[in-house]
Amino acid sequence: MCLGIPGRIVAITDADKLMARVDVAGVQREINIACVVDPGQAPDSIIGTWVLVHVGFAMSRIDEQEAQKTLQLLAELGEMQEELTAMQSTAQP
Amino acid sequence: MKYVDEFRDPERAAALQQRIKHLAAQIFARRGRPLQLMEFCGGHTHTIFRYGIEQLLPDSIELVHGPGCPVCVLPRGRVDDCVALAQRPEVIFTTFGDAMRVPGSRQSLLEAKAAGADVRMVYSPLDALALARKHPSREVIFFALGFETTMPSTALTVLRAAGENIGNFSLFCNHITTVPTIKAILDSADMKIDGFLAPGHVSMVVGETPFHFVCDHYHKPLVITGFEPLDILQSLWMLLRQIHGGYCSVENQYSRVVASGGNDAGLNAIHQVFELREYFEWRGLGSIDHSGVRIREQYAAFDAERKFSLVNLQIADPKSCQCGEVLKGVIRPWQCKVFGEQCNPQKPLGALMVSSEGACAAYYNFGDQQALIRLREENGVSV
Numbered sequence: 001m002c003l004g005i006p007g008r009i010v011a012i013t014d015a016d017k018l019m020a021r022v023d024v025a026g027v028q029r030e031i032n033i034a035c036v037v038d039p040g041q042a043p044d045s046i047i048g049t050w051v052l053v054h055v056g057f058a059m060s061r062i063d064e065q066e067a068q069k070t071l072q073l074l075a076e077l078g079e080m081q082e083e084l085t086a087m088q089s090t091a092q093p
Numbered sequence: 094m095k096y097v098d099e100f101r102d103p104e105r106a107a108a109l110q111q112r113i114k115h116l117a118a119q120i121f122a123r124r125g126r127p128l129q130l131m132e133f134c135g136g137h138t139h140t141i142f143r144y145g146i147e148q149l150l151p152d153s154i155e156l157v158h159g160p161g162c163p164v165c166v167l168p169r170g171r172v173d174d175c176v177a178l179a180q181r182p183e184v185i186f187t188t189f190g191d192a193m194r195v196p197g198s199r200q201s202l203l204e205a206k207a208a209g210a211d212v213r214m215v216y217s218p219l220d221a222l223a224l225a226r227k228h229p230s231r232e233v234i235f236f237a238l239g240f241e242t243t244m245p246s247t248a249l250t251v252l253r254a255a256g257e258n259i260g261n262f263s264l265f266c267n268h269i270t271t272v273p274t275i276k277a278i279l280d281s282a283d284m285k286i287d288g289f290l291a292p293g294h295v296s297m298v299v300g301e302t303p304f305h306f307v308c309d310h311y312h313k314p315l316v317i318t319g320f321e322p323l324d325i326l327q328s329l330w331m332l333l334r335q336i337h338g339g340y341c342s343v344e345n346q347y348s349r350v351v352a353s354g355g356n357d358a359g360l361n362a363i364h365q366v367f368e369l370r371e372y373f374e375w376r377g378l379g380s381i382d383h384s385g386v387r388i389r390e391q392y393a394a395f396d397a398e399r400k401f402s403l404v405n406l407q408i409a410d411p412k413s414c415q416c417g418e419v420l421k422g423v424i425r426p427w428q429c430k431v432f433g434e435q436c437n438p439q440k441p442l443g444a445l446m447v448s449s450e451g452a453c454a455a456y457y458n459f460g461d462q463q464a465l466i467r468l469r470e471e472n473g474v475s476v
Contacts (some may be wrong), residue, residue: 002319003136004350006292018430019254028424032219034249035358050096052297052350056217057191057246059359060297060350062096064442067349074323077330078108 004052004061009033012043020046022053032057096349100321101144109326110149116333121153129155129285130332131422133275134292135162135450136320142455144322154329157422159278160454161292163239163269165190165444165451166375166420170408171267172197178234178265178401179210185228187221188236190214191448196441198408200211214436218264220251225254225262234397238267242294244386248366250397251388263397266388269373271295272303273384277312283423288332290318290325293347298363300355301343308341319347366392374407376444377417419452426453427465428474433457 007024018034018044022061036058037043051058120128131400132138138158141147147156160166172195179186179202186202193203193214199369205213211231215221225233237247247264254262268419271292278284307315314335318328328346335341345351366389373385388396397403410416414436415429424433426445436442438454445453456465 003139006094031217032246032249034362035245035356037358052294054294055243056219057249059242059245059294060352061357063352066094067099070346070349071325074102074105074109074327077112077327078105081321083412 006050007031007053007058009046009051009058011047015043017091018043020058022051022058024053029056035059036061051066058083097321100319100323102323105323106149106326109323109330113149113154113326113330113333114151116330116337117151117153120337121151127153127155128287128333128336129157129422130288130329131157131159131278131286132290132318132325132456133159133161134290134295135165135448136292136294137290137318137325138162138452138455139450140320140322140325142459145459146264146322146325149326150329154333157284157286158419158426158455159422160274160375160378160420161240161271162445162448162450162452163243163267164195164448165416166269166377167192167195167238167267167444168374168376168408169196169198169408169410170374172201173199173406173408174403174445175236175265176200176205176210177201178216178397178403179205180214181401183230183232184211185224185231185233186210186212186236187215187224187233188212189216191450192236192238194441195444195447213356218247219253222250222254222259222262225259226257229261231261232400233262235262235264236267237264238269239300240269240271240292240295241363242292244268244277244363244367245298245356248359248362251366252362254395255392256389260394262340263395263400264388265397265403266367266386268367268386269375270369270384270386271299272306272377273381274378275304275307277378277381277384278306278421279313281421284421286313286422287406288314288336289316289342290328290332291315291343293317293319293324293351296345296351296355298356298359301345301351301353302355304343308343314341315343317343317345317347317351319350365389374405376410377420379417414443416445416453419445426456427460427468428472429453430474432469432474433465
C-alpha cells in the first residue's frame with residue numbers, strides 16, 4: 001500500500017473532479033490528480049507528465065531533471081570508484 | 094520500466110558498495126563498534142531483503158528494521174473492531190489486501206469473510222466510495238490505514254463523499270504519524286540508532302522540514318530515501334559521509350519525487366479532514382503520544398468509530414510473540430522463539446509475519462533458510 005508506481009497521464013477524464021487516465025506499464029486506469037495539479041493550473045496541461053501513483057491517486061510529479069541529476073551523480077561515483085580502484089592497485093606498497 | 098530500471102543497475106550498485114565499504118572501514122577504525130542505521134519504512138525493508146542489500150554491506154554496518162509497516166503495528170484490538178464492523182449485516186467492509194490476514198484476538202478479516210461477513214478488497218478508497226454509490230441500502234466502511242503517504246487519498250475521498258452527500262460511506266480511521274514515532278524511537282532507552290533512512294513517500298507528502306528535529310535536537314543524520322536498490326545504497330553512503338565528516342543534516346536523496354515543501358494539496362486535505370489523537374496504540378510499541386489521527390467533528394458523519402459507537406478495546410499480543418522486541422531492533426527476527434515454526438507467512442502469529450513489508454516475513458521469504466536454522470541452533474533459540 002505504501003509503495004508507489006510510476007505512470008504517465010494520458011487523458012483527463014473529468015476536469016471538475018480532477019480525474020485522469022494513467023498508463024502504468026501498459027495497464028490503464030482512472031486515478032485522481034488533485035495532488036499534482038497546481039491551483040489555477042488547467043488539468044489538460046499535465047497530460048504526458050510522469051507521476052507516482054498510490055492507491056488510485058497521483059501523489060507526485062516525477063521530476064525528470066532531478067532523476068537525471070541523481071543518475072549523473074551515481075555515474076560519477078562509479079567512475080571515481082574505478083579510478084580509485086586503479087590507483088589502489090598500482091599504488092606503491 | 095522508466096524511473097525504475099535505471100535505479101537497479103548492478104554496475105552502479107557495485108561502485109556504491111565499494112565506496113560504502115571504504116567509508117565504513119574508516120569510521121569503524123575510529124569507533125571500534127558497528128554503526129546501527131535504521132530504515133524506518135517497511136517499503137525500504139522490503140527492498141533491502143528483496144535485493145539482498147544486507148549481504149552487500151560490511152559487518153561494520155547493522156541495519157535496524159524500523160516500525161514503518163502500518164499493517165504490522167496494528168494492534169489486535171483494532172483488528173477485532175474491523176471484524177465486529179464487518180459482521181454487521183448491513184455493512185460492506187472494504188480494505189487494502191495487506192490487512193486481510195492480520196490476526197485479531199479471534200479472527201482475521203479473511204477468516205471473518207470465510208465465515209460469511211461481506212469483506213471486500215479494494216485497490217483505492219475511491220473504489221470503496223464507488224461501492225457506496227452502487228449499494229445505497231448498505232453501509233460501506235473503508236478501513237483507512239497507513240502513514241502520511243495514504244492520508245491524502247482517504248482525506249480526498251471523504252471530501253468527495255461530503256461533496257456528493259453520500260450518507261452510507263464512512264472511514265474506520267487508523268492512520269498513524271511518522272514524526273512522533275521517530276521521536277519515541279530516539280527517546281527509547283534500549284535503542285542506539287546512529288542514523289536514519291527516512292521514508293521517501295511520507296516525505297513526498299510532508300516535505301523535509303518535519304524531520305529537522307532529528308538533526309537539531311538529537312544530532313543524528315537523516316537521508317530521505319527512494320525505494321529502488323540504488324536509492325538505498327546511495328542513501329547509506331550519504332549517511333556514512335555525514336558520520337565520517339562529523340556533521341548531521343537532513344539530506345534528500347529522493348529529489349525526483351520529494352519536493353522540500355512536500356505536497357500542498359495533500360497536506361491541505363489532511364488538515365481539513367483529520368486532527369491528531371492524544372495517543373495511539375501500536376502493536377509491540379505500546380501507546381505513543383500524538384501518533385495517530387482521527388476525523389474532525391465537521392466530518393463526523395463519515396467516521397465509523399462515531400457512527401457505530403466503537404469502544405477501542407486493548408488486547409495484549411500473544412505471550413509467545415516477540416514482535417515488539419523485533420520492532421525496536423532489540424532482537425533480530427530469527428531470534429524470536431516462534432519464528433518459522435509456529436509463526437510463518439501461511440499462519441502468522443505476529444503481525445510482522447503478515448505483510449510483505451514486515452521484517453519477519455522478509456527474513457522468511459528472502460532469507461537463506463539453512464543459514465537461519467543454523468543461526469537459531471548456534472544461538473540456542475528454543476524451537
